[in-house]
Amino acid sequence: MLLSVCILLSVFSLSGGLESRIVGGREVKPHSRPYMVSLQYKRQHKCGGMLIKDDYVLTSAHCLDKTTNYLEVVLGAHNISQNEKSQQIIQVEKYIPHRNYTRNDFTYDIMLLKLKTKAVLNEFVDVIELPENNEDIPARVECSIAGWGMEKPGGEASTVLLEVSLKLQFSFECKNRWRNYFNSEKMICSISNGKRAFCQGDSGSPLFCDSKLQGMAAYTDPANCTSKKYPEVYMKISAFLPWILKNIKRL
Structure with a gap:
């Protein structure tokens, strides 16, 4: 085993x-989950996440790799292949993986993302x-x-x-x-x-x-x-x- x-x-x-x-x-009914986050690299979906504060996203630590300096947070999306008016695209200012996380031990597979600018909360974007x-x-x-x-x-x-x-x-x-x-x-x-x-x-x-x-x-x-x-x-x-x-x- x-x-x-x-x-x-x-x-x-x-x-x-x-x-x-x-x-x-x-x-899902469009925008019925306004806290949902699409983490993207060059406009390609990489990981999910959730907005827990207007400038913080919670996601998995293993999403952090060599491409993460270019990750963008897409909020207010339903169809990520389109430039929906509801979408807000914000860059990540700081990656905060749990200090005990390692690639060989998933016990602490959790990470915070500090956003460069605060999200505008509305009917399409909200915190969880x-x-x-x-x-x-x-x-x-x-x-x-x-x-x-x-x-x-x-x-x-x-x-x-x-x-x-x-x-x-x-x-x-x-x-x-x-x-x-x-x-x-x-x-x-x-x-x-x-x-x-x-x-x-x-x-x-x-x-x-x-x-x-x-x-x-x-x-x-x-x-x-x-x-x-x-x-x-x-x-x-x-x-x-x-x-x-x-x-x-x-x-």
Whole structure:
């Protein structure tokens, strides 16, 4: 089992498989999720994210690579292939990955982006409400996640925002498969039904359960996003609240 996990991790590092996209989703009502962020490099979608303050975005630390000096944050978008009047494009002033994050340990796969200018909040762009406390989330709860990307493994990325519904699983199911790469205190687990999942390109997108923000897409099997063998993993945002608030107040 450990060998299988190591092989998957090597694929992540070589192919960027940690980036994720929505598979089997449905189109979201335009601008019904005004906190959604598309992180782009040369106008190409790279990762998802969420606006948590008018000048801060929360996303995945593994989205940080050699291209990040050129990343732009696109807010107020529905169709990212068009120059919608609702869109606001803002450059990143500072990247703040968790200091404990490494490419070989995803326990702290979380990052803040300080924007060069503040977003203009309106009906198309708004901040998302963070969880209030670090509480346990029961398994089998119905959740949803949205993002821009492939509608099937190996397919073309979607130009419009898609969302997919899924149910959380017991943490031990992720622990059994991912072993030491899954931390039940800082991560959330779900398993694809073979048809719906997140996949390459949507890392950093928010996970909602019972209409409350709970997690953020982190990693899955890069070879087959809809695999029932390897569960999908999300960062548990409430576990990082002290870190988030400390860094926002510091700058």
